[in-house]
Amino acid sequence: MAGRFKNWKKPVIKEMKLTKYSWLVQHVKNLDLGYKTDIGAFTYINAKNKVVIEDYAQIGSHCSIYSFSSIGEKNGKVVLKKNCKIGAHSTVMPGVTVGENSIIGAHSFVDKSMPNNVLAFGVPAKIIKKLN
Numbered sequence: 001m002a003g004r005f006k007n008w009k010k011p012v013i014k015e016m017k018l019t020k021y022s023w024l025v026q027h028v029k030n031l032d033l034g035y036k037t038d039i040g041a042f043t044y045i046n047a048k049n050k051v052v053i054e055d056y057a058q059i060g061s062h063c064s065i066y067s068f069s070s071i072g073e074k075n076g077k078v079v080l081k082k083n084c085k086i087g088a089h090s091t092v093m094p095g096v097t098v099g100e101n102s103i104i105g106a107h108s109f110v111d112k113s114m115p116n117n118v119l120a121f122g123v124p125a126k127i128i129k130k131l132n
Helices: none
Strands: 024-026 031-033 044-046 051-053 064-066 078-080 118-121 126-130
Touching: 064 078
Parallel strands: 024 044, 031 051, 044 064, 051 078
Antiparallel strands: 118 126
């Protein structure tokens, strides 16, 4: 990862406009983006109720991260902890925290918080194993 992020710079993020990496954010003022994060193309982040993406977190392409969902009127801060990884095409719902170093497999639906150092995937995402 060191080489990949050698010249990392925080991207310019404008309300509902694609970044140069082709992802976008709604409610930009409520997004805290950490150092050397990696967000895949076509990911949508709704930060209405706050989204925190900590250092070295990686989010695959085509993900959706919601701090607000109009279906069921769900609201809540989303926190993606340091060095966690969210697989492509996954959905993270309001109020969820994904713990440090945890990995969420591709195409997962994360509607409950995950602790540090776990591998989880599925619809809904379930913990498969602890990571060392």
